Amino acid sequence: MNTETKNIEFGAQRISIADIVNVAFKSAPVKLSNDKTFAKKIDAGVAFLDKLLKEEGHIYGVTTGYGDSCTVDVPLSLVEELPMHLTRFHGCGLGDFFDHDQGRAIVASRLVSLSQGYSGVSWDLLNLLVEMLNQDIIPVIPQEGSVGASGDLTPLSYVAGALIGERDVYYQGEVMKSAEAFAKAGLKPIKLRPKEGLAIMNGTAVMTAVACLAFDRAEYLSKLMTRVTAMASLALKGNSNHFDDILFSVKPHQGQQQIASWIQHDLNHHKHPRNSHRLQDRYSIRCAPHVIGVLQDSLPWFKQLIENELNSANDNPIIDGVGEHVLHGGHFYGGHIAMAMDSMKNCIANIADLADRQMATMVDVKMNHGLPSNLSAASEDRKYINHGFKAIQIGCSAWTAEALKLTMPASVFSRSTECHNQDKVSMGTIASRDCLRVLQLTEQVVAATLLATVQGIRLRVMQNELSMDTLNPDVAAMVEDVSSFFELLDEDRPTDNLLRETIGYIQQQRWDLYEK
CATH class of the missing domain: 1.20.200.10 (Fumarase/aspartase (Central domain))
Structure with a gap:
């Protein structure tokens, strides 16, 4: 590739096609910006969602089912389990798998979107995505199963599943469970917060990376x-x-x-x-x-x-934590x-x-x-x-x-x-x-x-x-x-x-x- 390896910073600046290519093929190191405006967006999004939950707010995909099931109210006692179920029932992808380099591009593309600060995701999730790229722990993602609206739900469920330790990844030239790769790399799976499963999966990262x-x-x-x-x-x-x-x-x-x-x-x-x-x-x-x-x-x-x-920011709903809008x-x-x-x-x-x-x-x-x-x-x-x-x-x-x-x-x-x-x-x-x-x-x-x-x-x-x-x-x-x-x-x-x-x-x- 006719591109130069450099550090790619997510969160405060525009990411180019060349940046994604560098991450994919040259394993360019990535990091999150320490820009104060970026940090404020992430913190405000998390705090706003917590506030809404505490007040028993009605939030699509957080206190409701998904898609056509949005009319189903989820009891607060089950809200924390909902993201895990989203990752699991979408685990039905078929066809060939995206290769290692393509997988890197997909993870990087999703990180760009989540780093816009309008998805209500936590620092734990963002930091783990960064570590996965830097330590080259890359989800094994099947190519088939997305209709390209409501995002790349099924293929991106393999990114979400890897984050919680339940799916396969490429690591050190092998395919293994993400929990095993995390353990070898000194990392730990995360527990997805409300909205985080939807934030990872409900977007255009696969098609955009490709x-x-x-x-x-x-x-x-x-x-x-x-x-x-x-x-x-x-x-x-x-x-x-x-x-x-x-x-x-x-x-x-x-x-x-x-x-x-x-x-x-x-x-x-x-x-x-x-x-x-x-x-x-x-x-x-x-x-x-x-x-x-x-x-x-x-x-x-x-x-x-x-x-x-x-x-x-291409998921749904958009969380404007600073302005407190869903x-x-x-x-x-x-x-x-x-x-x-x-x-x-x-x-x-x-x-x-x-x-x-x-x-x-x-x-x-x-x-x-x-x-x-x-x-x-x-x-x-x-x-x-x-x-x-x-x-x-x-x-x-x-x-x-x-x-x-x-x-x-x-x-x-x-x-x-x-x-x-x-x-x-x-x-x-x-x-x-x-x-x-x-x-x-x-x-x-x-x-x-x-x-x-x-x-x-x-x-x-x-x-x-x-x-x-x-x-x-x-x-x-x-x-x-x-x-x-x-x-x-x-x-x-x-x-x-x-x-x-x-x-x-x-x-x-x-x-x-x-x-x-």
């Missing part, structure tokens, strides 16, 4: 696909005039212009303009800035939506994240389709302008039995088709649930999970296409149709770096491990691209 991680990958992918396009143009003896700055000045989408400028830079256009005999290259090259540019222009909008949700609403509704993720996965899938078309062009002798069939580097006498990138290109078709299939927006599939109390829901968590899957598939296609462009450039050099010393230094360095782990494909061999290695490098953001 959105933060998706944004980071999408931002890098936009740059990587730009570099891959430039390399594909080189491999195909493309026309660098397609990315001219005057040309793009007349269609002033800033992100699109940025992509074109980066490609023009990579093609070393001003020093070595490449004017092929073709007046126009195929759309997958010529229109690449228009495809990648949609994502590039959307990134600021996605960032705004995600970071606003991240830095919000405010019932629907801030747990994940519509903004759903929109961002449904839109992002559309942009990303189009990147997969673009890369797939570039790959298809490079392997086809009818379109690749003199490159060998399937980009095979086999010798003349052995070309008859070698197949180069043939199967990899088929794989790209499969991965792209699956990515495109997942572009159906999850947010349009709202369903009435929970006895029609939750009668309009966001499906934001499903949209976020879909987006991660589309990113994975697209990274697979781009990894394959990157390898193909390197093979193509090396073949042009071998054919004396291209010289490495005329390449932009950044492009030349990337070709050399990829060639350090990718041996020229001359004889057929399995490439699955190579592809996985390349995908790993993409997800680790191995290459610094277009740093300003």
Whole structure:
């Protein structure tokens, strides 16, 4: 990741997507702010709830049941047991589990919201969440079971359950009960105060955390696909005039212009303009800035939506301890994240389709302008039995088709649930999970296409149709770096491990691209 490890302070300042990424992947240490205003909000919220309970106030989720059961008054003798029951009956999550890093992002995202000071939670709860991150005790959270309104109730119940010592966690490379991990770390489970179970669970932390991680990958992918396009143009003896700055000045989408400028830079256009005999290259090259540019222009909008949700109090009810108000609403509704993720996965899938078309062009002798069939580097006498990138290109078709299939927006599939109390829901968590899957598939296609462009450039050099010393230094360095782990494909061999290695490098953001 192209982020720097730093202390992340919760409670008095805005938390960024980059902060969540740092907590997730670099285990950046976290702490609570000692800002007096922040402390006042936390103290006032706890005191106000205690006051209401003492006066037998009627508080949703504190002295009543949950959701449709809000009409059920809970006797004061049972109020303290209610949060525990909430965590337990929501322990029905299924599907794959979020991995360790994703779990860190989820815990951090919930901590951001609770640290806004409008959830009525105690210092004990906040401090234990901080210790869980700093000592790397991370809840094991199933991915399925949230409709994205009333928040991520079921997956977040695994965070709440871990806090009271009843659920599994990742700790020291193992999965164990949180009570056992706490004991090893010198910590103790807490007893949830009234409202605290609801405060942890009734929010958008899962979908928002996933959105933060998706944004980071999408931002890098936009740059990587730009570099891959430039390399594909080189491999195909493309026309660098397609990315001219005057040309793009007349269609002033800033992100699109940025992509074109980066490609023009990579093609070393001003020093070595490449004017092929073709007046126009195929759309997958010529229109690449228009495809990648949609994502590039959307990134600021996605960032705004995600970071606003991240830095919000998004449970129910909102507890204004300072002003002594209990405010019932629907801030747990994940519509903004759903929109961002449904839109992002559309942009990303189009990147997969673009890369797939570039790959298809490079392997086809009818379109690749003199490159060998399937980009095979086999010798003349052995070309008859070698197949180069043939199967990899088929794989790209499969991965792209699956990515495109997942572009159906999850947010349009709202369903009435929970006895029609939750009668309009966001499906934001499903949209976020879909987006991660589309990113994975697209990274697979781009990894394959990157390898193909390197093979193509090396073949042009071998054919004396291209010289490495005329390449932009950044492009030349990337070709050399990829060639350090990718041996020229001359004889057929399995490439699955190579592809996985390349995908790993993409997800680790191995290459610094277009740093300003």
